Amino acid sequence: MGRLIYGFNVSVDGYINDAHGSIDWSEPSDELHQYWNDFERDTALTFYGRKLYDLMSAYWPTADxxxxxxxLIVDYARVWCGMPKVVFSHTLESVDWNSRLERxxxxxxxxxxxxxxxxxxxVAGATLAAPIVAAGLVDEFRLVVAPTIVGGGTPxxxxxxxxxxxxLLENRTFPGGTVLLRYEASRA
Structure with a gap:
């Protein structure tokens, strides 16, 4: 059985993007980028929602x-393209880069x-994660808290x-004051 992890860069007030959809405030340091590269390299399967898949597939397949x-960018691009992905969408006709479409x-x-x-x-993407979190399927949460308050957006x-x-499994500080918080869900 796999261990399901939900992790994302988040603002101090708990958003993954701001009210305009921007993530410019969460630019990772090289050390944090390497952390995410290594995390993805160790991932057997990633679940994507359509919006995040569209965003990722618009950049990473040719970034290298x-x-x-x-x-760091070349490495992540190659890891991302090779990583097995399941993409949930009712509107996409097809997916590429070691992905399979799921309806x-x-x-x-x-x-x-x-x-x-x-x-x-x-699980990648807050919209997709919402019902999965609510169903109790997430074993671990990884919040990478950026030292920014955005005031609204996608929680x-x-x-x-x-x-x-x-x-708490781990806490770690990255350059610029970004903090990783890893938590395991306690099952009663």
């Missing part, structure tokens, strides 16, 4: 072709694939029917 791209219920599909897949799994976590107890 830029002669001025730094090694089923995210909670049902993630439950099934989590049981069938060994290793680290990732990292959905409104929940009840609270989720967490146990």
């Amino acid at each position: 072709e830029d002669p001025d791209a730094p090694p 089923g219920d995210p909670v049902e599909v993630v439950t099934k694939l989590k049981a069938e897949t060994e290793g680290q799994l990732e 990292f976590l959905p409104t929940l029917p009840s609270w989720i107890s967490l146990r």
Whole structure:
């Protein structure tokens, strides 16, 4: 059985983007970028919603072709293209870069694939994560808190029917004051 992780860069007030959809405030340091590169390299399967997949697939498949791209970008581009992905969408006709299209219920599909897949799994995107978090399928939360308050936008976590107890696994500070908080969901 796989271990499902939900992680994202978030503002101090808990948003993954601002009210205009911008993530410019969350520019990672090289050390943080390397952290995410290594995280993705160790991921057996990532679940994407359509919006985040569109954003990622618009840049990463050709990012390594830029002669001025730094090694961190080249590395992430290659990791991202090769990483197995399941993309949930009712509007996309096809997906590329080691991805498969899924139109089923995210909670049902993630439950099934989590049981069938060994290793680290990732849910990427707050909209997709919302029902998965609410269903109690996430084993670990990774919040990379940027020292910025954005005042609104897309929340990292959905409104929940009840609270989720967490146990701190790790905290780490990156350059610029960004802090990683890793929590394991406590199952009663």
